[in-house]
Amino acid sequence: QVQLTESGGRLVQPGESLSLSCAASGISLSSFPMGWFRQGPGREREFVAAISWTGGSTYYTGSVQGRFTISRDNAKNAVFLQMNGLKPEDSAVYYCAALRGYDDSKVEYWGQGTQVTVSS
Numbered sequence: 001q002v003q004l005t006e007s008g009g010r011l012v013q014p015g016e017s018l019s020l021s022c023a024a025s026g027i028s029l030s031s032f033p034m035g036w037f038r039q040g041p042g043r044e045r046e047f048v049a050a051i052s053w054t055g056g057s058t059y060y061t062g063s064v065q066g067r068f069t070i071s072r073d074n075a076k077n078a079v080f081l082q083m084n085g086l087k088p089e090d091s092a093v094y095y096c097a098a099l100r101g102y103d104d105s106k107v108e109y110w111g112q113g114t115q116v117t118v119s120s
Helices: none
Strands: 003-007 018-025 034-039 046-051 058-060 068-073 078-083 092-101 104-110 114-118
Touching: 003 092, 018 034, 018 092, 018 114, 034 068, 034 078, 034 104, 046 068, 046 078, 058 068
Parallel strands: none
Antiparallel strands: 003 018, 018 078, 034 046, 034 092, 046 058, 068 078, 092 104, 092 114
């Protein structure tokens, strides 16, 4: 059984930081480029960040560039998203994903999502 389980989402105030984690079971994450996506109320699910197999390359959507950092620890079979300087528009359900390939946002496996709410 393949599972990607996100954790860490919560209510925070604008300007605060938050770390999200994604733990995998049933697969070895070292076999996949990994990504984070998000979907806010009334919005389409959008790409946020991606990281290559061993973490040597990363890519971010422009709205989070310089504020978010994706990382991975293949020994722990996990991927992380550090979010700094959070804004209300960052509010969304954040999904961890195992990608079909780097530079390809098509998803092989999805996590269940974790809610991040940024509000004063």
